[in-house]
Amino acid sequence: MSDLLLDISGLSAISLREGGNPILRDVSLSLKKGEVRGLVGESGAGKSTIAKALLGILPRTVKVTSGTMRFEGRDLLTMAPRDLSAIMGSDIALIPQDPQTALNPGRRIEAQLTDGLRLRRGMNARDAHARALQLLSEVHIRDPERVLKAYPHELSGGMRQRVMIAAAFSLEPKLVVADEPTTALDVTVQKQILRLIRGMQEAHGTAVIFVTHDLGVVAKICDSVTLLYGGKVIEAGPTADVLADPRHVYTKALIAAGPRYDRPDAGLEPVPQWVFDQLHQEIRTGAKEILHG
Amino acid sequence: MTAYSFFHRVLMAAITLFGVAVIVFVLLRVVPGDPIAMMISPGASEADIAALRAQYGLDQSLPVQFWIWLTSVLSGDFGTSISLRRDVLELLAERLPATLELAAAALVFAVVLGIVIAVTATLLSRTKLSPLVDTLNGLFLAVPDFVWALALVLIFGVLLPVFPLSGRINPDSQEGFATQFYLLESLLTLRFRDLADISLHMIMPVLALGLPLASIITKVLKEALAEAMVQDYILLARLKGMSRLRLVLQEALRNAIGPTIALTGVQFTFLIGGTVIVERIFAYPGIGNMAIDAVINRDLPLIQGLVLVFGALFILVNLATDALVVAFNPRMEA
Incomplete structure (x- = not known):
């Protein structure tokens, strides 16, 4: 098969x-x-x-x-x-159980969301940024620019899990x-x-x-x-x-x-x-x- | 930091300093020992002693003495040293830079060494070397600064004389400096021979002061790193293809450094206290060394000036520590 x-x-x-x-x-x-x-x-x-x-x-x-x-x-x-x-x-990607501990409290969302794009796909910062925006709107985050600049503690649990889903799907x-x-x-x-x-x-x-x-x-x-x-x-x-x-x-x-x-x-x-x-x-x-x- | 919290902190610092001033002033006059007795030559008449006492204001009542001293300090007059017969402020300005350079060098040494060892130990955490690092560090934790100082004198001063045993600089090259910040000045003016000479003089006191702090930093940072390394975000970053070194440095370190900074700040104030004995052992011409002479000679104005300087240093270190902790923790931006 x-x-x-x-x-x-x-x-x-x-x-x-x-x-x-x-x-x-x-x-x-x-x-x-x-x-x-x-x-x-x-x-x-x-x-x-x-x-x-x-x-x-x-x-x-x-x-x-x-x-x-x-x-x-x-x-x-x-x-x-x-x-x-x-x-x-x-x-093979992972959507973790607890979005509270799955995001590094010390790094902005943009850095964490684009790690995979930069490390695995060799994207430059600008392309990764554009892709991250696209991914965030795909998971229905209304203000993606603001979310990218945010630290995890500034987002609600649901928002964080949306970010985790975007990250999981980011590398197709x-x-x-x-x-x-x-x-x-x-x-x-x-x-x-x-x-x-x-x-x-x-x-x-x-x-x-x-x-x-x-x-x-x-x-x-x-x-x-x-x-x-x-x-x-x-x-x-x-x-x-x-x-x-x-x-x-x-x-x-x-x-x-x-x-x-x-x-x-x-x-x-x-x-x-x-x-x-x-x-x-x-x-x-x-x-x-x-x-x- | 908001304007309000800044004002609040400055006010607290002022109150703390005032408290330090009161305590020291009272303590020095309660404990036995008479500064005048140290100054007079044998056979001086009662009248001579009384005249001397009046000259230094010691014939007044305690509150009056304190009031006179406080008002003159506020106007920038710290009085005259009884034993050295020189202006206290001048003496402090001469000696403080030496201690600042020593303490700063010890701090930098301890922070760099502590971080390097903690990060290396974290990278090796699954190997047999890890318990070895812990054991060695435990040993270093148990040795205080003055024991290090004595051991270093014995090893590098006597058995294997590679470092100068005492002082801050070769007396011949001392003349060429415009400021008292010899290390900084020689670095900025690119006088590398002087720089090397000063560094050689500093190595042993820096080791003695820095090693205990380095082992504390290692212990705290290593534990904080171990705690961070089992978090989900580390796992996810690993899945995204991050190397182990990068996991430690980029992901874990930034969350582990907060508690480490807070503790380093507290411990650094102890290090500044430790300069007193370590400077003495290495005959290093800083305020710590001067403090011991001042106490031995019951030099009240000088002791008071020194304690105020130490107090101000502690307060500044604490302020800087708080600011750094906030800077490294985005959750505390306010």
């Missing part, structure tokens, strides 16, 4: 800190060009580990034990560091890893940011791995979804199929646990304990994941 962008297959990893505890168990997932895939799971499910592996920033305490991670046919895990760093930031990457990009934001801003990421993704034809713990977010912007628990893929497939016809009890319980806007007085349904018991049983016995379509 020529339009296959990313193909992760049989990826397993252990944590060296917790005495060789597995944190990824035989994870496989693939991504087509221009596809948005949600990577869903609770804390410790392994979604961030996958994102970090994609960016080549796994901490030293994590060791990949088997599997491949092919990006345009080349395995990121065995690639020479030099080739890898040429891809990172350029072909083929894949953007969005690491819970709305968790640190106000609920009212979250929606705008989601719409913006989807809009940018469509306009640039970029594939997105969207890391989140929120199935509601997945329903809004993801074409497909991979649900993880305990480092293992539980269920995966097109978003519409998985949400409309969840086959695994965990998926069903998660969907039931979400707030129902049509019945606001219904309350929240926690995932029952027996579901977790069954999950742990399946992880021990190495049961197959459920794949839709």
Whole structure:
């Protein structure tokens, strides 16, 4: 398949800190060009580990034990560091979780937004400035000249995340890893940011791995979804199929646990304990994941 | 800085100086020791002593003495040194430049060395050399300036006599200077032989004063850099293809330097205090050295003048530190 962008297959990893505890168990997932895939799971499910592996920033305490991670046919895990760093930031970009810490408080937005353009594309200051203006208006920032001159603390959280999105798309990457990009934001801003990421993704034809713990977010912007628990893929497939016809009890319980806007007085349904018991049983016995379509 | 906060600071500085003046004036007259007793020759008559006492105003009551002294200081008259029989202001003007040059040189040395070591240690933070740097720095932190001074005298003055042991300049070339800022003047007038001579004289006192400060700067800056290096913006900059050196210098250093400047300012005032003993050890002709003689001789006008100068220096250093901290932190622009 020529339009296959990313193909992760049989990826397993252990944590060296917790005495060789597995944190990824035989994870496989693939991504087509221009596809948005949600990577869903609770804390410790392994979604961030996958994102970090994609960016080549796994901490030293994590060791990949088997599997491949092919990006345009080349395995990121065995690639020479030099080739890898040429891809990172350029072909694979990151939208970080917290725009508060993702911008250097001591540098103006212009400097930070144009780093990639100058370092990776060899642009001169004037061209980079023009491109930065263009990018900021693309993420619907009204007064781009003022924002470029501003320091991060002069911008709101939503504005900062817009800047981060502009920076992520600045080098026309083929894949953007969005690491819970709305968790640190106000609920009212979250929606705008989601719409913006989807809009940018469509306009640039970029594939997105969207890391989140929120199935509601997945329903809004993801074409497909991979649900993880305990480092293992539980269920995966097109978003519409998985949400409309969840086959695994965990998926069903998660969907039931979400707030129902049509019945606001219904309350929240926690995932029952027996579901977790069954999950742990399946992880021990190495049961197959459920794949839709 | 707004006009209001500037005025506020100047007022605070004036009040602080006044407080320093009161405390020193009272303390000097409470502690035992009589300046007149130091001056008279044996066998002087009671009348001679009384005349001398009256000449220096010491026969007046304390508040009157303070009032006389304060009003004359405000009009620029710091009085006459009892032991040296010279105008205090003149003495200060003669000696202060030497101390300023010494303290400034020690500061520059400490800042440069501290930054270089902290940045290098950060670049090496994942290697086995890192704990070695910490251990060595811990050792340097524990050694105070006067111990350095004595050790340096022993090593480079006695065992391996490469540096001049005392003084500020070769006495023969002292005549050719228009100001007391020998280092600065020789540099600006391009007299490199004098410059080399002055620098050689300064090396040991600068090391003694600068090494403790350098290790403090290293410790604080290294910790601040380590804290900055795990931030997301560093990670993103790394993804954008920035080299590790550039990550440290361009991204991390600018956020780590704020707390370092604040602390360096405080520590620099200690360094100025340290010039007293270090100048003494190296017979360096600054105000610190003069302060020790003044105290030994109970030279009240000179001590008061010196303490005021030290007080003013501390206040100026603190003002400069605050201004620098603001300059390096865009969040504090006001």
